[in-house]
Amino acid sequence: MTKADKNDNNILFQVSDQLPHDLKDLFQPDSSVSPQMDWAILDRAQQQLQHQARSKRRWLPWVVSVASAAAVVAILLNLDFSPVPAPVDQSAHPISPVLAATDIDYSGRVDILDAFTLARHLETSSQPDTRWDVNNDGLVNNRDVDYVAMAAVRLEKGVL
Amino acid sequence: MKRATITLLIVILTCIVVPVLARPAQEDTVTSGVENKKGIETVFAPLEIYIDSGDQELAAYQFELRAVSGKIKIVGVEGGAHPAYQEPPYYDPAALARDRIIIAAFNTSANLPQGKIRIATVHLQILGTETPDYEINLTVAASPDGSQIPATITLVQGEQK
Missing domain, CATH: 1.20.5 (Single alpha-helices involved in coiled-coils or other helix-helix interfaces)
Known part of the structure; x- marks a missing residue:
């Protein structure tokens, strides 16, 4: 490095103290807002x-x-617009097997006489007919009588 | 986006809440002889059922009772006066709180009633001021051998409470 180069470097670092203020004034946004x-x-x-x-x-x-x-x-959507079902023509439908089982006297309908007939049968027979195990519990007893009687008074009897 | 979400939430809430509100409210609990919260006067009354089998013994009976006018609810069923029918008869529990019931009973003993006897009492709740009319149909009246016998059925409404 020559002596001349050293002198140039010294010149570059020698700036005025006023320079930062001047730069700030020059580039600072104008903050004053008029009414x-x-x-x-x-x-x-x-x-x-x-x-x-x-x-x-x-x-x-x-x-x-x-x-x-x-x-x-x-x-x-919550309203039920389904048409009212027409009355069931009982003669046109086969008898439900469950209801048919409770038609003890084979009268074609289930009423209290079926329960009465079964109760009399249980009283008079030492070996009740196993066909009348209507509740399928393996026994023919008063529970079957009650089952038939309840079928007789059921409001919605189905086809019998 | 936020506005659309809020709108969607409102619609969904409306869909849930409105049908619930649109359903008929359950009837209020009533007390005897007073108006309920809806202003419907309610009373309780027994309906005594009689069967007259004449000179024949009554071994089994079945009848159907329903209200043809007025508004009632069946609240209970009681047995009859004769020892053969003192036990509560058979009936469908689903009939309670409704206006229609099928009642039946039988007895295989030798001590059976003849003539006119009270065979059951149906306890009713009468809603409103209209006096109910009833239809009663005797479907079975049988002798000890299980054959049908001629019999008549009548009902008497007891004192309202």
């Missing part, structure tokens, strides 16, 4: 807020309408 600008910004902000409020109010009827429509659809 007119301030009012304009506030006015603009108010307009924006009112617009948002109007937008919300504009949505409200739509939300209510959609919710009401959904409610109506939900109610309609």
Whole structure:
């Protein structure tokens, strides 16, 4: 390195103390806002807020309408529109095996006389007919009588 | 996006809540002789059932009772006056709280009633002020040998409470 080069380096590092202040003044944004600008910004902000409020109010009827429509659809879906079933023509259907089993006297219907007939049978017979084990518990006893009697008074009897 | 989510939530909540609110509310618990919360006057009354089998012994009976007007609920069934039918008869428990019931009983003993006897008492809850009318149909009246016998059935409404 020559003597001349050393002198050049010294020159580069010797800057004025005023330089940072000058640079700051030069590039710092102007922070002063005029009152007119301030009012304009506030006015603009108010307009924006009112617009948002109007937008919300504009949505409200739509939300209510959609919710009401959904409610109506939900109610309609919950209602039972299935047609009332026509009375069953008992003669057109085969007798249910379960009900037929309780028709002890073969009268074609299950009533208290079936239970009465079975009760009399149990009283008079030492070996009850196993066909009358209507509750399928392997025994023919008063429980079968009760079973038949309850079948006789059942409100929804089916086809018998 | 947020607004759409809120709207969707409202719709879903409406779909859930509205059908529940649209369902008829269960009837309020009632007390005897007073109005319930809906303002419906309710009273309780027994309905005594009589069968007259004339000079024949009554070994079995079955009848169906229903209200043809007025609003009632069946709340209980009691046996009759004669020892042969003092036990509560057979009936479908599903008939309770409804206005229709099938009642039946039999007895295989030798001590059987003749003539007119009270064979059962049906306890009712009468809703409202309209006096109910009933239809009663005797489907079985049998002698000890199991054959049908001519018999008549009548009912008497007891004192309301």
